Amino acid sequence: MSSRRFKVLIADPMLRSMIDHAKNRFPEDAARLDFEVVEQGSEQELVAKVPGVDILVSARNRVNRNILEKADKVIFIQQCGAGYDNIDLKAARERGINVSNAGGAGVIPVAEHTLMLMLAISKNLVRCDRTMKAGEYILEECVGRVYELRDKLLGIVGMGKIGAQVARLANGFGMKIQYFDPYRKDTKDLDFTVKSVSLDELLKTSDYVSINALLTPDTRGLIGRKQLEMMKPTAYLINTSRGAIVDEEALADILEQKKIRGAGLDVYAEHGDPPPKNSRLLKLDNVVLTPHIGGVTAEDLHRNFYETSLGNIIRVVRGEEPKYVVN
Numbered sequence: 001m002s003s004r005r006f007k008v009l010i011a012d013p014m015l016r017s018m019i020d021h022a023k024n025r026f027p028e029d030a031a032r033l034d035f036e037v038v039e040q041g042s043e044q045e046l047v048a049k050v051p052g053v054d055i056l057v058s059a060r061n062r063v064n065r066n067i068l069e070k071a072d073k074v075i076f077i078q079q080c081g082a083g084y085d086n087i088d089l090k091a092a093r094e095r096g097i098n099v100s101n102a103g104g105a106g107v108i109p110v111a112e113h114t115l116m117l118m119l120a121i122s123k124n125l126v127r128c129d130r131t132m133k134a135g136e137y138i139l140e141e142c143v144g145r146v147y148e149l150r151d152k153l154l155g156i157v158g159m160g161k162i163g164a165q166v167a168r169l170a171n172g173f174g175m176k177i178q179y180f181d182p183y184r185k186d187t188k189d190l191d192f193t194v195k196s197v198s199l200d201e202l203l204k205t206s207d208y209v210s211i212n213a214l215l216t217p218d219t220r221g222l223i224g225r226k227q228l229e230m231m232k233p234t235a236y237l238i239n240t241s242r243g244a245i246v247d248e249e250a251l252a253d254i255l256e257q258k259k260i261r262g263a264g265l266d267v268y269a270e271h272g273d274p275p276p277k278n279s280r281l282l283k284l285d286n287v288v289l290t291p292h293i294g295g296v297t298a299e300d301l302h303r304n305f306y307e308t309s310l311g312n313i314i315r316v317v318r319g320e321e322p323k324y325v326v327n
Helices: 018-025 043-049 089-094 107-122 125-133 161-172 199-205 225-230 248-256 298-317
Strands: 006-010 033-037 055-058 076-079 098-100 153-157 176-180 208-211 236-239 262-265 287-289
Touching (some): 018 033, 018 298, 055 298, 089 098, 107 125, 107 208, 107 236, 107 298, 153 199, 176 199, 199 225, 225 248
Parallel strands (some): 006 033, 006 055, 153 208, 208 236, 236 262, 262 287
């Protein structure tokens, strides 16, 4: 085994426990790793700390060109998550740096979260909980105004691993399913019927529209005012992918004007950003909001951080090719 040492910069303090997991699971390899954990992971801090680093481990923080230009020794970036829009892939590629994501990270929890938001907004769950705890009993208000998933048409935008898992769960609820994904060749991996349609047809006909696409130049702003106007007045929009795929100002207008029945959102603006404090979405009763928690279950964090991502780092340390390279 090589005796070469590797300097590893953990660019998100949330990943601090990776050090102990490395020492416990891979003691011989970990003995050659010099870990450093950032305090916050800001651009200024990463610019100062990245020189001399061999492996950069990221999650919520942005790794932009300015940071990568200071990364004089980095050979590998491990992004601990499925999404990697926080990393400047072009700049990394120009510097010969491999970037990997965490493979199947988020598939189970994000798909479950998607169905949870669909149920929560359909059943008026948040308002029911809030009024019950305030001593109110709004049964009459809800009669005939809460809805089932069964036999409804679900349109999935982005039929990758997460989108396919959403389809499986929705099929279990007895929903009909269609999808838009120009990169999906077939659905042989699914043992039930799904229909490939254009984005316009999906928006015009679906009872629920679920955004499960990666944020790319092609998907940024994909669902704008024009697209939202196409949706049925009884439809719901669910977004557990990236906020920047949807025009949030246009969505707020559509919800305020009751042009769709409601929305469920777990993501806002850019990678991991909360909505602005003056966002109109925060004041609307026909939207359920969660703080980007779709992929942070205890089970998936362990799979994502301490099995898949850490295992990939160890592969690089051992001189092997990393898995799940995205650039």
